[in-house]
Amino acid sequence: MSRVAKKPVSLPKGVELKIADDGISVKGPKGTLSTHALPGVSIALDNGVATISLAEGADDKFGGTARALLANMVKGVSDGYERKLELVGVGYRASMAGKALNLSLGFSHPVVFEAPEGISLETPSQTEILIKGADKQRVGQVAAKIRGFRPPEPYKGKGVRYSGEKISLKEAKKA
Known part of the structure; x- marks a missing residue:
């Protein structure tokens, strides 16, 4: 065993x-x-x-x-599980409207994400999202789905990232 x-x-x-x-x-x-x-x-x-x-x-x-x-x-x-996401970028913000999470991620339209059953979403500040729930797999899946709307890009690091995630930036094109 x-x-x-x-x-x-x-x-x-x-x-x-x-x-x-x-x-x-x-x-x-x-x-x-x-x-x-x-x-x-x-x-x-x-x-x-x-x-x-x-x-x-x-x-x-x-x-x-x-x-x-x-x-x-x-x-x-x-105890429950929790995952924290950070929004990095000019004008990137998150807000709650009832159970829906409104994300402004630089698109021409806001991204609206409905919280699934058993998951609670919170926005302590405009650039932070807290995902809480009892099911570890579901909390991680919701965090990955929200991150997938705008993953961090490799040149400036803008996007939605996990708290504490390190993004290795690429060097810009030389003239």
Whole structure:
């Protein structure tokens, strides 16, 4: 069994784990998440600690994946996940209009992005976007989709970037 799968997952206070034949679901203060069962993987719950075990002859790779998915779901429903985006460029700004995110990214029209279910969007300033949610995959997917509207360009670095992302700039054409 992989090293990742051997590590137990402890459930914080207020988090419930339900194990069924078709999958697992985790319920906590930030919501409910569920995933399908992986072949040959069984999860046991004992005194608030979940442990992963593999069936005889099952693939090792599913054990580590199941443990990582379970740990991400537990962290998501207890603490939640957040991703921060920065807008770099003259006139690039973001604002909220209800549940819709209005982006001014240098196009002839504003880009309007509707927040999907389970995701909350915030704009602490005109050049910052905070994406929050319980599902790690969905938070990352929404951040990538917003970044995809205007990815950072390699000459001036203008565009939508992840917070802390380093953009290696190219040298301009010489005359």
